Amino acid sequence: MIGIFMNNSGKEGGRVQAGQIPILRVDADTIPRAYEQAIREVWEKGISIRTEYDRPEDPPSRDATVVIVVQEPFAQPRFHRSFADGLGGLAEYVMEVVHGAHDYWVKPLEEILKGTESKDTRWTYTYHGRLFEYRVEDLVIDQIDAMINKLAATGYTRRAQAITWNPKLDPPTEDPPCLQRVWGRLCEDEEGGYVFNMNTHWRSRDLFKAWFENVIAITTLMRTIAEEIGKKINSPVRVGRYADISDSLHIYGSYFREIEGDPEKGIKSFFDKLESRTFEERTWHSDFVKSHFIDDGLGKGLKPMLEREMEMPEDVRQAIARELRSMEQDDYIV
Amino acid sequence: MAIYEQIADEVVKGQADAVKELVNQAISEEISAEDVLNNGLVAGMNVVSKKFKNNEFFIPEVLVSARAMTAGLEILNPLLAEANVKSKGKIVIGTVKGDLHDIGKNIVGMMLQGAGYEIVDLGADVPKEKFIEFTQKEDANVVGLSALLTTTMIYMQEVIQGLKDAGLRDKVKVIIGGAPVTQAYADQIEADGYAPDAASAIDLAKDLLD
Secondary structure (H helix, E strand, C coil), X not given: CCCCEEXXXXXXXXXXXXXXXXXXXXXXXXXXXXXXXXXXXXXXXXXXXXXXXXCCCCCCEEEEEEEEEECCCCCCCCEECCCCCCHHHHHHHHHHHHHCCCHHHECCHHHHCCHHHCCCCCECCCHHHHHHCEEECCEXXXXXXXXXXXXXXXXXXXXXXXXXXXXXXXXXCCCCCCEEEEEXXXXXXXXXXXXXXXXXXXXXXXXXXXXXXXXXHHHHXXXXXXXXXXXXXXXXXXXXXXXXXXXXXXXXXXXXXHHHCEHXXXXXXXXXXXXXXXXXXXEECHHHHHHHHXXXXXXXXXXXXXXXXXXXXXXXXXXXXXXXXXXXXXXXXC | CCHHHHHXXXXXXXXXXXXXXXXXXXXXXXXXXXXXXHHHHHHHXXXXXXXXXXXXXXXXXXXXXXXXXXXXXXXXXXXXXXXXCCCCCEEEEEEECCCCCCXXXXXXHHHHHHCCCEEEECCCCECHHHHHHHHHHHCCCEEEEECCCHHHHCHHHHHHHHHHHCCCHHHCEEEEECCCCCHHHHHHCCCCEECXXXXXXXXXXXXXXX
């Protein structure tokens, strides 16, 4: 075990020496608030530990087991401005998770089975592929449809879940899925209306550069599930609180320069950047984001995606075109 | 506030519609397209570039500003061509074959465009033949290669070899970047330069072309 753990710089204390991974909890009203609080928590209280992705010169990552609760995933402002893509790219990622826009980028099974020996650089999985088309021997199972049916029949069931992990395909690959499980349940509010609560469980998670985009996509899926249950039970189902549970939520060592800044060179730390602006100035409302989701003017977004990705299967293309039409309506919230 | 400053300010704020309106106003006031470009759009993107370098701007904000700049540029382009205004240099850019990641490449392209270079973006998963074809066709000064994976960055060497075989290597500078790429790797494959981030890519292009 020598060499795995390292002390946090400048900190004394028992966490690392005791060999215990901290368990942190973040509770926020909106997604951007949750994102900022989680970064502060993991940065201040996480342990330092190596990851398989570190380059030799990188310091160890800051890491913790973290439970994050977002009370109102579609409350505004819904978008933080800190993520590693543009708004058009984020829109395409949402289409990838919710509609399977990039399932056709997954390599054939025989290549996946070669593990790290495979020279094929296409992907080994997508979340949509695993959730909507999970393969067990000769069966292909739409787990999200099963969740919807289960919850429509018995809203209080504890059995509505979808998994991603494939014990045959995933251990040998270099890049196995981070999301492991989606679980949901219906509750009633004070007026007797239905509320869909959803939990997601993640094996590992890049907090600084992936968490926010993951959550925008997965809460869009959450809303889709709620709407589909509503159609089946002929009653509206409201999106409730979203709980996000990561075994390892981390800030990679390679990001520390960006987090810490370099005052001598006039480079701000991430936290100074946050503090130098109001919350409004470091977030965006869905109204602003929507036109960028449709077309960001730089070749990304739903319209350019449909024009660019001609190999996308027709049913997926139609689903994205429907999403685009909905997005063009005034009351649609991205 | 002078109209140039207003244009630059709206570029920084990422307000594409306001930029379009102000650029049209400037043109109607018979201000030259070149002046609107350099003192308005490029000046605005210079501020964005500096803020990004100093960790004051987030990545999506850079792209929102780039969209605003592009909106203005679309109006100016025919006028610039008419006036025979030359860019600082032409850069063919793409993510190499086998690699579908394009965020870093897009940011670098946008920031270079904002610094006054003409960008020919070939997209992601680009084979060497396409780099060679466009280097020749566009008479490019620089080829920018991007890769996010250790498994795909090795293709950069093939592109450089392809440019050599096509007799283009002496006519064009090759710059590389991406998460797994290092200066040592750039030296190993005989690239002309390596940029660890988007802001450095601008400095690198300036050093190589000026």
